Each structure stands twice: as C-alpha cells, then as structure tokens.
Amino acid sequence: MKKVLFAVAALALSAGALADAGVYVQGDLGSARIVTDDDSVSRFSPRLSVGYDFGNNIRAAVDYTYYKSEKYNDQSADGWGKGETKFNSIGASVFYDFPVHEQVKPYVGARLGVNKVSAEYIDIDGKEKYSASKTGFGVILGVGYNVTENVALDAGYRYNYWGNYGEEGERYKFKSHELSAGVRVKF
Numbered sequence: 001m002k003k004v005l006f007a008v009a010a011l012a013l014s015a016g017a018l019a020d021a022g023v024y025v026q027g028d029l030g031s032a033r034i035v036t037d038d039d040s041v042s043r044f045s046p047r048l049s050v051g052y053d054f055g056n057n058i059r060a061a062v063d064y065t066y067y068k069s070e071k072y073n074d075q076s077a078d079g080w081g082k083g084e085t086k087f088n089s090i091g092a093s094v095f096y097d098f099p100v101h102e103q104v105k106p107y108v109g110a111r112l113g114v115n116k117v118s119a120e121y122i123d124i125d126g127k128e129k130y131s132a133s134k135t136g137f138g139v140i141l142g143v144g145y146n147v148t149e150n151v152a153l154d155a156g157y158r159y160n161y162w163g164n165y166g167e168e169g170e171r172y173k174f175k176s177h178e179l180s181a182g183v184r185v186k187f
Contacts, residue, residue: 022053023187024061026154030180032067034087036172043087044068045178051093053186059095059107064088067176074123081123089115089160093140102146107156109140115162117174134163150186155179 025048032045045068051061067087074081091113097105118131142156162174 022055024051024053024059024184025049025187026051026061026182026184028154028156028180028182030178030182032065032176032178034067034174034176036174038172041070043070045180047180047182049093057097057099059097061093061095062091063093064090065178079124081121083119083121085117085119087115087117089113089136089162091138091160095140097144104143104145105152106143107141109142111138111140111158111160112136113138113160115160115174117162117165130167132165134165136160136162144184152184152186153181154184155181 028047028049030045030047032043034041034043045065047063047065049061049063051059053059065088067089069084069086071084072082074083091111093109093111095107095109097107100106113136114133115136116131116133119129121128138158138160140156140158142154144152144154146152156179158176158178158180160176160178162176164171164173166172
C-alpha cells in the first residue's frame with residue numbers, strides 16, 4: 001500500500017514538469033467484484049490514470065489497475081494444494097463530463113483494455129501455471145466534484161468485461177464491477 005501511494009505521489013510530481021495545459025493525473029482506491037461463470041471474489045483495486053482534458057467536456061486517459069491477488073489452500077482426502085491468482089489491467093478511456101454545475105460534473109465513459117489473469121497451483125502432483133491476456137471493454141459512470149480549478153474529487157463505477165480465460169473444456173468468462181473514489185489533479 002505504501003509503495004502504491006509513493007508511486008502515485010512520485011508520478012504526480014514528475015508529471016508536473018512534463019505536463020501541458022489540460023494534462024491530469026488521477027489516483028483511485030476501490031473495490032472490485034471479479035465474477036466468473038461460477039464464482040466471484042472481491043478485491044482491493046488501486047488505479048493510476050494519466051489523461052488529457054480537452055476543455056470541451058471531453059477527457060481521455062490511460063490507466064493501470066492492480067487487483068489484490070487471491071490466495072487459496074485446498075485440503076482434501078486426495079492431499080493438499082495451494083495457489084494464487086493475479087489480476088491486472090491496462091486501458092484507455094474516453095469520458096464525457098456533463099456540464100450540470102461548475103463544481104459538480106457527472107460523467108460517462110467507455111474503456112478498452114488489455115486484461116491479464118495468471119494463476120499458479122502447487123499440489124502433490126507438482127506445479128501448474130496459467131497466464132493469458134485478453135482485450136476487453138467497459139463502461140464508466142461517475143461524478144467529479146471540483147474542489148479548486150485544478151483539483152477534483154472523483155467517485156465512480158466501472159463495468160469491465162475481461163474476456164474468456166482458461167484451457168479447452170474449462171473456459172470462464174471474466175467480468176468485474178468496480179466502485180472507486182480518488183483525486184484528479186490537472187496541470
């Protein structure tokens with residue numbers, strides 16, 4: 001957690017030197033519910049975005065979202081096993097900010113991302129690994145509250161369709177429902 005906060009602060013400070021008018025950095029903390037065909041898990045999900053505000057209620061951003069990994073242990077009559085599944089996503093989004101009020105701006109957006117799922121399982125028979133990246137898409141809804149001309153508080157919901165993962169005969173559709181809150185700083 002400290003590493004994520006340090007990275008956000010370092011990027012925000014260095015982006016100021018490189019930023020042009022309209023460039024922004026946004027850090028979000030959230031919770032994601034990752035859903036497959038037969039299971040779901042809730043994960044902590046910090047996100048870092050760098051974007052550009054075009055000034056006409058349209059914004060564009062690239063983001064990286066990390067999802068806390070899932071660790072598990074199995075014990076049965078057949079023996080034992082333990083494993084870990086990791087999730088992360090890199091994406092590009094376009095937003096439209098509705099000009100409802102000078103300080104409060106609801107928004108809607110669309111996202112195209114590359115999503116990665118990797119898993120490792122160890123049991124009495126050995127080690128199995130799986131890793132795949134898929135292109136996915138999503139929709140975004142939220143609201144920004146302008147604290148100052150250059151700083152906004154943000155709260156939003158994201159739906160992200162990850163794609164189909166798994167081996168032949170055991171394929172699963174992955175998707176996530178995400179709630180987050182963060183700070184957007186415009187340079």
